[in-house]
Amino acid sequence: MTSIGGVGETNSSISVRGMWKVYGPKPERIVGSELADLPRKQLHAQTGNVVAMRDINMDVAPGEVFVVMGLSGSGKSTLIRCLTRLIEPTVGTVRIGDVDVTAADKETLLDVRRNKVSMVFQHFGLLPHRTLTDNVAFGLEVRGVDKTERRRKANETLELVGLSEMGSYRPHQLSGGQQQRVGLARALATDPDILLFDEPFSALDPLIRRDMQDEVIRLRHEVSKTMVFITHDLSEALRLGDRIAIMRDGMFVQVGTPESVVVDPADEYVENFVRDVPRSFVVPVEHVMRDVDGEAQFSGSVSLGTKVRDIVKLVASSELPVEVVDESGRQVGCVDRVHVLSLIAGSEP
Amino acid sequence: MSQAVLPAAPAPVALLGRTTTRVVGVAAVIVGIVVFKVTRQQNVPSWLDLHVQRHAQSVYHWIVQNTGRNWFLDAIKSIGNGITWCQKRGLTFLRLLHWTGVVALTFVIGYLRAGWRTATIAAASMFAIGLCGFWDLTMVTLSIMIVAVAFAMLIGVPLGIWSGLSESAERRLRPLLDTAQVMPAYVYLIPCVAFFGIGVPAAIVATLVYAVPPAVRLTSLGLRQVPVVSTEVGMSFGSTGPQLLRKVQLPLARRSVLLGLNQVIMMAFGLVVIASQIGTGDVGVRVLAGLQKLDANLAFSAGFCIVFAAIALDRITTGERSLKPGRPMPKWMADRRALWAAGLAVVVVAALSAKVLSVQQYPSWRVGIGSWAKSVIDWLDKHARHGVPLIGGTDSFNTFLVRDILIPFRSMLQSAAWWLVVGVVTLIGWVSKGWRLALLCALAFTGIAAMHNWDLAMDTLSQVLIAVIISVCLAVPIGVWSGRSRWLETALRPFLDTAQVLPQFVYLVPVVFLFRVGPTPGMIAAVIYALPPGIRLVSLGLKEVPLAPREAAISFGATPRQELIKVQLPLAFKSIMLGINQVILMVLATVIIAGLIGGGALGLEALGGFTKPNIKMGDGVAAGVSIVLLAMVLDRLTQAWGNRSDQEDRPT
Numbered sequence A: 001m002t003s004i005g006g007v008g009e010t011n012s013s014i015s016v017r018g019m020w021k022v023y024g025p026k027p028e029r030i031v032g033s034e035l036a037d038l039p040r041k042q043l044h045a046q047t048g049n050v051v052a053m054r055d056i057n058m059d060v061a062p063g064e065v066f067v068v069m070g071l072s073g074s075g076k077s078t079l080i081r082c083l084t085r086l087i088e089p090t091v092g093t094v095r096i097g098d099v100d101v102t103a104a105d106k107e108t109l110l111d112v113r114r115n116k117v118s119m120v121f122q123h124f125g126l127l128p129h130r131t132l133t134d135n136v137a138f139g140l141e142v143r144g145v146d147k148t149e150r151r152r153k154a155n156e157t158l159e160l161v162g163l164s165e166m167g168s169y170r171p172h173q174l175s176g177g178q179q180q181r182v183g184l185a186r187a188l189a190t191d192p193d194i195l196l197f198d199e200p201f202s203a204l205d206p207l208i209r210r211d212m213q214d215e216v217i218r219l220r221h222e223v224s225k226t227m228v229f230i231t232h233d234l235s236e237a238l239r240l241g242d243r244i245a246i247m248r249d250g251m252f253v254q255v256g257t258p259e260s261v262v263v264d265p266a267d268e269y270v271e272n273f274v275r276d277v278p279r280s281f282v283v284p285v286e287h288v289m290r291d292v293d294g295e296a297q298f299s300g301s302v303s304l305g306t307k308v309r310d311i312v313k314l315v316a317s318s319e320l321p322v323e324v325v326d327e328s329g330r331q332v333g334c335v336d337r338v339h340v341l342s343l344i345a346g347s348e349p
Numbered sequence B: 001m002s003q004a005v006l007p008a009a010p011a012p013v014a015l016l017g018r019t020t021t022r023v024v025g026v027a028a029v030i031v032g033i034v035v036f037k038v039t040r041q042q043n044v045p046s047w048l049d050l051h052v053q054r055h056a057q058s059v060y061h062w063i064v065q066n067t068g069r070n071w072f073l074d075a076i077k078s079i080g081n082g083i084t085w086c087q088k089r090g091l092t093f094l095r096l097l098h099w100t101g102v103v104a105l106t107f108v109i110g111y112l113r114a115g116w117r118t119a120t121i122a123a124a125s126m127f128a129i130g131l132c133g134f135w136d137l138t139m140v141t142l143s144i145m146i147v148a149v150a151f152a153m154l155i156g157v158p159l160g161i162w163s164g165l166s167e168s169a170e171r172r173l174r175p176l177l178d179t180a181q182v183m184p185a186y187v188y189l190i191p192c193v194a195f196f197g198i199g200v201p202a203a204i205v206a207t208l209v210y211a212v213p214p215a216v217r218l219t220s221l222g223l224r225q226v227p228v229v230s231t232e233v234g235m236s237f238g239s240t241g242p243q244l245l246r247k248v249q250l251p252l253a254r255r256s257v258l259l260g261l262n263q264v265i266m267m268a269f270g271l272v273v274i275a276s277q278i279g280t281g282d283v284g285v286r287v288l289a290g291l292q293k294l295d296a297n298l299a300f301s302a303g304f305c306i307v308f309a310a311i312a313l314d315r316i317t318t319g320e321r322s323l324k325p326g327r328p329m330p331k332w333m334a335d336r337r338a339l340w341a342a343g344l345a346v347v348v349v350a351a352l353s354a355k356v357l358s359v360q361q362y363p364s365w366r367v368g369i370g371s372w373a374k375s376v377i378d379w380l381d382k383h384a385r386h387g388v389p390l391i392g393g394t395d396s397f398n399t400f401l402v403r404d405i406l407i408p409f410r411s412m413l414q415s416a417a418w419w420l421v422v423g424v425v426t427l428i429g430w431v432s433k434g435w436r437l438a439l440l441c442a443l444a445f446t447g448i449a450a451m452h453n454w455d456l457a458m459d460t461l462s463q464v465l466i467a468v469i470i471s472v473c474l475a476v477p478i479g480v481w482s483g484r485s486r487w488l489e490t491a492l493r494p495f496l497d498t499a500q501v502l503p504q505f506v507y508l509v510p511v512v513f514l515f516r517v518g519p520t521p522g523m524i525a526a527v528i529y530a531l532p533p534g535i536r537l538v539s540l541g542l543k544e545v546p547l548a549p550r551e552a553a554i555s556f557g558a559t560p561r562q563e564l565i566k567v568q569l570p571l572a573f574k575s576i577m578l579g580i581n582q583v584i585l586m587v588l589a590t591v592i593i594a595g596l597i598g599g600g601a602l603g604l605e606a607l608g609g610f611t612k613p614n615i616k617m618g619d620g621v622a623a624g625v626s627i628v629l630l631a632m633v634l635d636r637l638t639q640a641w642g643n644r645s646d647q648e649d650r651p652t
């Protein structure tokens, strides 16, 4: 992924190196020792420790949406909380922009949390004793913004998520979907560079969840923020992620683009995840493209990156291959009907 | 396995099989009886006597002689005087408000916190105090209480915050709080009288100290119940520690802190009226005088003043306004400051109008509640002493309870060799939870022996056990019934609600007139006092049994009886044991207080300690120590029974 921000803009990427989190007594001695390789249950019975995260390395480029996926208990929440040290990592370094978060003193850390990063929580985490406006204004309030200013900004942000006029309600008067909109507004109100989402939509029903995902996609296009997005829902990961990391027992077992994860799962665990995904939904045409071999006639022309399922109509309407062009319209290859069909049927071309 | 986290040693009973347990139990009882017969009348040997009486008495004399000469004693004394100064100002303030202002203030607080209904009930209760005839004396009680509560909150809330936020603080405070919770009121008065002398300062300080633990406990609990995610939200936006506390944790703990305030007020009230025995000159004194002169009219009138004050205070501190879902908070309600200002204005107007209309003194309207109660008592006296079918009448009951139950039981305890009693209690402790509890029981009862008031302790213990048995026999069936029957629950609720806020002291009034002086009224009062929480916890326990297992039982064709016995009762066991634990502590507290009305035993000794410190301080201190030790053992044992069912269920 390349940087979207222009030259001179601060580099707001996240970079994590060698990060471990071990719960329980004397966690340091577990890191990197043979103990860490024991099965979970045995380690817990023997020492009382749980290795929630082991040797995590990751880089998130500015403007990228980095999705972390895994089963319950795989350490996703731990990971995302360690990024701003809501949970202290046992070892390892986290850099956010040009700040070494893990080495930062109290002021720097507060500055990062107040101005650079905001988080959206799984169960919304709205404060029940505050009105919606004051919930959204919370981040500004701890930052020390005065009352009228922060309320104005909060109401503006509420409008952005479609909840204008409801500022004086209390959280419990809202539906789950509305509550999470407030959660999103609260994270946006401080105008951070980075947004962290910890399974924000998993408590919502499917239709509302889709709405909210659209909201995130819209945000990405409009404000271009760096996002780390935790989910255990594959279709959500595929919809939103520029890259997906699959986590298991505290480790990344695979990191890659959606199509690489679907097409080329690193192990059985990942394969189990992606087995039911129709490949044509995620795989782009370049995956089934071949060089042009003298043909001059095509049934149509599509650009690089088009998903295979979107050319199904074209290849069905004619025997001819489909031309593939790059951004500048230059021909780079073509796709045959047989390759599209075999991809859909599940066998490699 | 996850059990490895909880290294709980199973109770010895759990290790033995069920049959073995029974055989061993029967054998132990037989051996016990034989040993009891053979070793009767072995008194506590003199080498065990710690001479606490003598030492405590001389410490007291030293304190009395050195007051004014020793900086430490003077410092304590001036603290007491400072607090008393506050109380005097408080009383002046209440008098300045006049009765109109006080009633209006009650109404305003009730209205702003909960709404019309609560406000009306509270204000009417406050108004009724005057109708009973002791307005000004009740204001004295209130002023003492308000000051004690204010200081208790000032001390308790910060301590609660500390222990709510820090594990180590919680660990350090826990044993103190646990002990404080089981100590009966008299125990607090003894040391206070030793340092402050007889009078208002001792009463306020005792009340204050008595009321701090619930403030600490509930504040800490409130903070611990703040959801993790809320704290994380606070931190994730970069709150500093104090910001987190002020903007997230305390607001979310508010309900619990307010509940703590309610408890603090009710406990303080309970102690203040008892403290009237050291000359606070408040309404409790009138109750005492009525009891001593057997003047039913006086005792009941003054007693009802306490009842009404308690109801008013309870109402205005428990209510909570609730928002209707789907609508925002009305604008006029959102501006709290303006609301309170308006309320204040109402109070001021009310106070001034008393002056303008020159009704500063509470008018001479009276309701003859005392004389009405007296005529009921007189009627009962005449008609219910003897020959009532089934129960036989108060007198016959009195004789039966004392002659046929208490005295035989008491003399059995007293005549048993002291070490046998210690041994039996230790054995019970061991069986209940293992050697730790056994050790505690052994030490505590040996400690009681060392206080040189063994016979008195056995007297108290016998009264407590009999009252507990009666209470449990009543509370469990009633609780079970009301846990399964909606109408009974609804019918009982107002009684239970009211009974729970009344101080123990007022229960002494009716029983003295019905059963005369002696141990019976104390035990009966203890039963009446302990019943409501007992009933409530039993019925709550039954109702909290999840529906799923009950439905499962019914689907297998269980009759309601089977469902109760096989499903509900076992699952509610813990809650029922908690109820019994509460019953025991409340019975003990009341039996001690009943020393005042002829219950004798440790209660009377403790009473002497703070009413006649010059000659009885030593005895009082020794009795106080015995009471605390006794309370601790009873508390731990019943708690252990409540937790035991867990261990038996655990697979090994």
Ligand SMILES: Nc1ncnc2c1ncn2[C@@H]1O[C@H](COP(=O)(O)OP(=O)(O)OP(=O)(O)O)[C@@H](O)[C@H]1O
Pocket: A023, A024, A050, A051, A052, A070, A071, A072, A073, A074, A075, A076, A077, A078, A079, A232
């Ligand atoms: N405070 C803690 N003490 C001990 N172990 C913990 C603690 N917090 C989490 N764990 C353990 O660490 C592991 C990872 O937890 P984490 O909450 O990060 O998982 P997750 O992937 O977010 O799961 P979910 O999808 O259920 O939210 C789990 O096995 C959990 O039991």
Ligand SMILES: [Mg+2]
Pocket: A076, A077, A078, A199
């Ligand atoms: Mg999680």
